[in-house]
Amino acid sequence: MSNTLREISQDTLNVDGQTYHIFSLVKAAAKLGDIDRLPKSMKVLLENLLRWQDGDSVTEEDIQAIADWLKDAHADREIAYRPARVLMQDFTGVPAVVDLAAMREAVKRLGGDVAKVNPLSPVDLVIDHSVTVDRFGDDNAFEENVQLEMERNHERYVFLRWGQKAFNRFSVVPPGTGICHQVNLEYLGKSVWHEEQNGREVAFPDTLVGTDSHTTMINALGVLGWGVGGIEAEAAMLGQPVSMLIPDVVGFKLTGKLKPGITATDLVLSVTQMLRKHGVVGKFVEFYGDGLKDLPLADRATIANMAPEYGATCGFFPVDxxxxxxxxxxxxxxQQVALVEAYARAQGMWRHPGDEPVFTSSLSLDMGEVESSLAGPKRPQDRVALGDVPAAFRASNELEVNHAQKDRQAVSYRDARSGQQYQLEDGAVVIAAITSCTNTSNPSVLMAAGLLAKKAAALGLQRKPWVKASLAPGSKVVSDYLATAGLTPYLDRLGFNLVGYGCTTCIGNSGPLPEEIENAIRQGDLTVGAVLSGNRNFEGRIHPYVKTNWLASPPLVVAYALSGNMKLNLQTDPLGEDASGRPIYLKDIWPSPEEIAAAVQMVSTEMFHKEYAEVFAGTPEWQQIQVSEAATYSWDNDSTYIRLSPFFDTMAKEPEPVEDIKGARILAMLGDSVTTDHISPAGSIKAESPAGRYLLDRGVERTDFNSYGSRRGNHEVMMRGTFANIRIRNEMVPGVEGGITRHIPSNEQLAIYDAAMRYREEGIPLAIIAGKEYGSGSSRDWAAKGPRLQGVRVVIAESFERIHRSNLIGMGILPLEFPQGVTRKTLKLTGDELIDVADLQQLKPGTTVKVTLTRADGSKDVLDTRCRIDTGNELTYYQNDGILHYVIRNMLRD
Known part of the structure; x- marks a missing residue:
């Protein structure tokens, strides 16, 4: 392949006496044409294609298409992108390792070499999703929560320890260390990667995909990365390229500076609202403008983190x-820092003042206009100015789910800790959590929370007794700097004691509320609130009894713990009174920019060296876990956590032809913005649900149910939990909330899982009908795996979220979109219809697929739906019955 662009572009870069081989964009531009004004994120894609050009998966035409993108800032071309590494958290990582172990079993059954089932790219799995806030508000909370975590998750941790030994290039960061995105930002990310290849040290951009949608946080470091489903991540680590269309890139220009008292959280909520309105789903967002020079990297990370909330594939910040x-x-x-600067400058990836790349579209924000804000009550893009929160709460309290009961009575309860009698009112803040990767990576907002707590404590203010407060930092470094700044005692005094290092409240691991609080909420049918420094506030996510959830900066989380009610206006109403009865307002205790800056100066490099010196070592309990050295896993048939997944049980060496879908029944008919939380719920398992019944039947006590997320390695639990969210609304059963459907033609109302199993016995395939943005939210592989195991063959929606669409294909489920202007409502669907999908053996990416709807009276509608299999690779995966089946077959051929 001499004189290919790959050959032409080879060059060297000398940095402090070390020679690195690179694929030079400057050299390639001699043949490609001027690429200087390409967005920096596109230059990363361009280098990736140059480096992997092989004439097959990456051709010269693919590379030229990125250079030609400048002509109209758009390209309709599929490319094969190969990230340098894969990042996982344990909720999504456990099922991925279960699949790897199951793939070894399949390869063994079909006569192949099990050693071929190994990651080809480095994989880091960070255990951060398993700690739950059971204990809170005292000095023992951290130790007790960690102990409970180790007890509950022992089976999972044994399995991950086995995986750590059994698979090459697979590292596990043990529990109690930090959140994967913060560990990635503070330690794993390199901005420029380098490794030995064929005797040469090759340097190239650090890129990754992750099994958590907030993988995008690393874009703050100039690292191109985004969330994919666990299914896609497994394929990427097994050497399959990520198939994608060359993206549109939206430019977001930042100018000016934040006003005193305005936080990075306020900024990101404004950015999220603006980008959601602009429309960036499936697109890259790249931040530019001279305002970046005054935007700390931790603030950039807050913005990059929330790319899933504004809908973009990623929110990229160039290196500077x-x-x-x-x-x-x-x-x-x-040496690493010098390499990053030299490489970025040599490749035209360095941000210069006044840079104006070409973008598909652009928008701008003067940061001086940002105001103090929250987002809620149930969507991250619904920004509410601080003074407007009471009105927003009142509006939420009149939603359909609350049956417009406006004047609920306060409920009297006795506090179990103090024995005192209190009134729990509508609007009460029952959870105040400094949690999640969004903000706990940011010293300025955490120091602000600590300083506000110090000032509040000095004036005698206390959190309200009905507020469950918690502090769950993203890394141990946070505890170091809060202690060094002398702020830990004041946070403790207000109940914000350390509860763990991990994703807690933001993913539904908020733990139970005190029993008397839960009883009072139920008794009064109260609409209460959670305030958290997170990125997700979907219905039913934070806690089953908390209907409204509000995203806020850490200092505002502390302020709401003091005020205790969403109906108070924190800009005008007092938070409480001092010892002399004088009202204390938020402005009285809000720290000045100078105070925050002085505290942030205490963050030192030594803290990072200390906490990351033995990041993979873990606690003595972790180190003492004994595991076998076998290449295949010793499955325990009695385990309720880890089970051999059934996806490859009947697969043959060659795929069967795709069969048309005939006589499918509708399992559920769903509205707009159905999230992966609705499809495959995180959080607690109800005893009366199919998953709860399964666990009870196997002798598991209710207190030991743990969460759905912790049991993702058991397909029996997860398929029963699919469509089981208590807030899901299936339009086939109007007025009913929760995972219920009608079995047709009996018309019997059943749990969706139970109906699916009855249809399976009857040999009937299933379909899901939905509205816009089906599958938005976290990148949950079980939102595709669960429906597959329930028998779903096709999903017909008005539009799909990016990750979920590809996950459906990865599990062999066909995603189809209604024709423009046609919806379940215009068709007046009831759920009683039969569905036929024909000519699937002639399927092509993006083409029209005929769907025949047969109504109960025998009349028919034929729809020209759009096939959302977008690329040739995706079609190949679908024809193989899924991406992992395709990978196994390739291994067997090799």
């Missing part, structure tokens, strides 16, 4: 001096 400062602070080596 701020990037290098952060890398030095967090303990990256001088």
């Amino acid at each position: 001096g701020v990037t290098l400062e952060y890398m030095r602070l967090t303990g990256r080596s001088d």
